[in-house]
Amino acid sequence: MMKIQNKIQSLLNITAIIDNAKCFQWVRELRWPDGVHCPHCSSDMIVKNGRDVTQSERQQYYCKKCSRYFDDLTGTIFEGHHRPLQIWILCLYFMGLNLSNQQIAQELDVHVDDVHRMARQFRDGVITLKPEVGLKGNVECDEVYVVAGHKGHPDAVKKKGRKGRRNRLKGAHGRGTLAKEKPPIFGMIQRGGEVVIQMLENVKQQTIFPLIQATIAPGTMVYTDEYDIYNRLQEWGYEHKTVCHSKGEYARDEDGDGFHEVHVNTMEGFWSLLRSWLRPHRGISQEALPAYLGFFEFVHNAKKRGKRLLESLLRLFLTDQSGIH
Numbered sequence: 001m002m003k004i005q006n007k008i009q010s011l012l013n014i015t016a017i018i019d020n021a022k023c024f025q026w027v028r029e030l031r032w033p034d035g036v037h038c039p040h041c042s043s044d045m046i047v048k049n050g051r052d053v054t055q056s057e058r059q060q061y062y063c064k065k066c067s068r069y070f071d072d073l074t075g076t077i078f079e080g081h082h083r084p085l086q087i088w089i090l091c092l093y094f095m096g097l098n099l100s101n102q103q104i105a106q107e108l109d110v111h112v113d114d115v116h117r118m119a120r121q122f123r124d125g126v127i128t129l130k131p132e133v134g135l136k137g138n139v140e141c142d143e144v145y146v147v148a149g150h151k152g153h154p155d156a157v158k159k160k161g162r163k164g165r166r167n168r169l170k171g172a173h174g175r176g177t178l179a180k181e182k183p184p185i186f187g188m189i190q191r192g193g194e195v196v197i198q199m200l201e202n203v204k205q206q207t208i209f210p211l212i213q214a215t216i217a218p219g220t221m222v223y224t225d226e227y228d229i230y231n232r233l234q235e236w237g238y239e240h241k242t243v244c245h246s247k248g249e250y251a252r253d254e255d256g257d258g259f260h261e262v263h264v265n266t267m268e269g270f271w272s273l274l275r276s277w278l279r280p281h282r283g284i285s286q287e288a289l290p291a292y293l294g295f296f297e298f299v300h301n302a303k304k305r306g307k308r309l310l311e312s313l314l315r316l317f318l319t320d321q322s323g324i325h
């Protein structure tokens with residue numbers, strides 16, 4: 001009986017059906033679409049130099065220009081780990097499908113602490129490598145508060161409710177700050193385009209100004225609610241229209257053409273996607289939250305799912321910028 005169970009378990013090992021050699025081949029194709037280049041000096045005067053002793057699928061190279069050695073993974077996030085490449089790639093694939101660390105550990109037959117470390121490295125990597133996003137056209141700005149303590153359980157993104165908003169407008173202090181374990185997340189989204197989100201220390205004009213300036217092109221039409229942190233947008237060089245939630249107004253047809261363009265519904269829609277995305281991950285701390293946000297920002301902007309998203313993520317980790325220069 002025991003023997004049969006063991007056999008079933010080994011058959012169900014997902015890594016056994018993924019070919020490690022194919023993983024390396026895929027890495028080479030994504031990393032060097034125009035042929036192998038030296039990660040140290042960019043030269044293409046490369047000769048093959050045998051295989052790695054522990055992973056035979058891993059090709060080693062010698063650069064004739066700078067006389068240095070490297071291999072398929074040198075200078076990438078996949079370098080220097082004892083686990084096979086296929087485990088890392090599957091971990092990233094499952095992260096793209098938004099499995100929790102616990103679920104990934106079960107799928108890969110790997111200890112959850114190891115998954116934590118791998119996932120952390122990938123999330124931090126995405127934060128470092130993701131391209132800077134610039135927004136223009138019609139952009140909406142808004143904020144939400146996430147319950148995230150230092151050991152807390154951010155079960156849900158808490159959108160400021162009617163009551164909360166009224167309190168805040170009366171000038172309730174200390175609401176939605178890091179100290180309160182409800183850090184604010186500031187979001188900017190281009191209608192029909194990309195999004196930028198960031199956890200903030202607090203919600204003040206001087207905190208959001210540099211973010212807005214670095215992200216939104218001057219002269220852009222920016223839609224917000226009537227919260228006073230947005231009062232100086234015109235002074236900062238933007239067109240600005242506000243929707244007045246406290247009057248029960250969610251979209252206004254300002255120029256009478258039948259389009260209700262004064263709204264922040266795109267941002268609201270994004271918050272609900274973020275809320276769903278964070279749900280499987282219990283107990284994200286404030287320290288870890290920015291990395292989760294950065295990862296989801298990338299996923300959202302990639303506009304891809306499943307294996308196509310995996311390819312975008314791998315491309316991010318394998319492009320030149322991740323190499324040693």
Ligand SMILES: [Zn+2]
Nearest residue numbers: 038041063066
């Ligand atoms: Zn070289």
